[in-house]
Amino acid sequence: MYQLLQPKISSYELIDSGNFEKLERFGDFILARPEPQAVWDKSLSEETWEKKASAIFRKTKGKDQLSPDERGEWHNLKKMPEKWLMNYEQGGRKYKFKLSLSSFKHVGIFPEQAENWQYIEDKVQKMGIDSPKVLNLFAYTGGASLIAKGNGADVTHVDSIKQTISWARENMDISQLTDIRWVVEDALKFVKREVKRGKKYNGIILDPPAYGRGPDGEKWILEEGINELIKSCLQLIDDENFFFILNLYSMGFSAVIAETIIKQNYPAATNTEMGELVLQDSFQKRLPLGVFYRFASV
CATH class of the missing domain: 3.40.50.150 (Vaccinia Virus protein VP39)
Known part of the structure; x- marks a missing residue:
């Protein structure tokens, strides 16, 4: 049977998607980054995306020889740390993930x-x-x-x-x-x-x-x-x-x-x-x- 599996994580939220981008919350911070499969329109305005986002990823010219995605740079729109933690709980156990902004989005x-x-x-x-x-x-x-x-x-x-x-x-x-x-x-x-x-x-x-x-x-x-x-x-x-x-x-x-x-x-x-x-x-x-x-x- 073919299934669509959709997880729910309290510390993560996909806020909006469209125009080949996605707006996501990871713990305490909201990021905007490319998403090639989001071919539809955004539901929120560009202005709202910029108001919500702590950082946004923009592609730069040139491709890595073995990467399907172009490299790029993160532009901080609000003050945020270089690294932060995201909590995740499953089966009564708490896990932590260190998050950071990379040049590959x-x-x-x-x-x-x-x-x-x-x-x-x-x-x-x-x-x-x-x-x-x-x-x-x-x-x-x-x-x-x-x-x-x-x-x-x-x-x-x-x-x-x-x-x-x-x-x-x-x-x-x-x-x-x-x-x-x-x-x-x-x-x-x-x-x-x-x-x-x-x-x-x-x-x-x-x-x-x-x-x-x-x-x-x-x-x-x-x-x-x-x-x-x-x-x-x-x-x-x-x-x-x-x-x-x-x-x-x-x-x-x-x-x-x-x-x-x-x-x-x-x-x-x-x-x-x-x-x-x-x-x-x-x-x-x-x-x-x-x-x-x-x-x-x-």
Whole structure:
């Protein structure tokens, strides 16, 4: 069944969207930044956006060779700190995320992923085993890693960028968690090595970007590498207790692509779910922010 999953987070709000932008509240601060899928009109005036926003992101000319988005700069409209914290509560546990304005318009968290975080908590708890092993690939600042660890999982967090790993480690520390395993490496290289070692994981979270580079300059292009990566990851799944989550953010990429690759290579997949992650603004406009495919043993 195809689903639209729409999370609700008290510390986050999508205020308005349109004209290829979105206006969002992250904790105490409101930001305006580009959003290529917001093709409709804004509901609020430009003047209102500027009055509400603490900072606005503007693109600059020139593209990074492997980035689908143009680089840009944040322009502060009101006084705000360089870094701030956003609180998140799930399952009775409180988590904290350090947020910051980056030159690629990101701030350190993808709120739409809260639906997958709920899924991770549910599956880890239902396994009924001590310290299930969870692998988080392209793990960014570690939202999924924190949730898995907070529910008792033994977590391996893999990302190719050392600074991002440091950011995720800060999130672990301020969330009062410990002992996540940090790996700075190209995701496909890591997975292939784990396959050779005969390793198995109870949970695999796969969140590949459209474009990227590994720590040694390895080039990643989603449509060229996704088939091999998924096939390799499927070899790491535990035989009895498992969950698998795949997110795809590239515009034009369908969840059906993920479904087809997984069904071809792992026909035993059970309790399958697929669809889109969406956020709804205060004017009931629903903004799609990626597709997902997931399955689990329970």
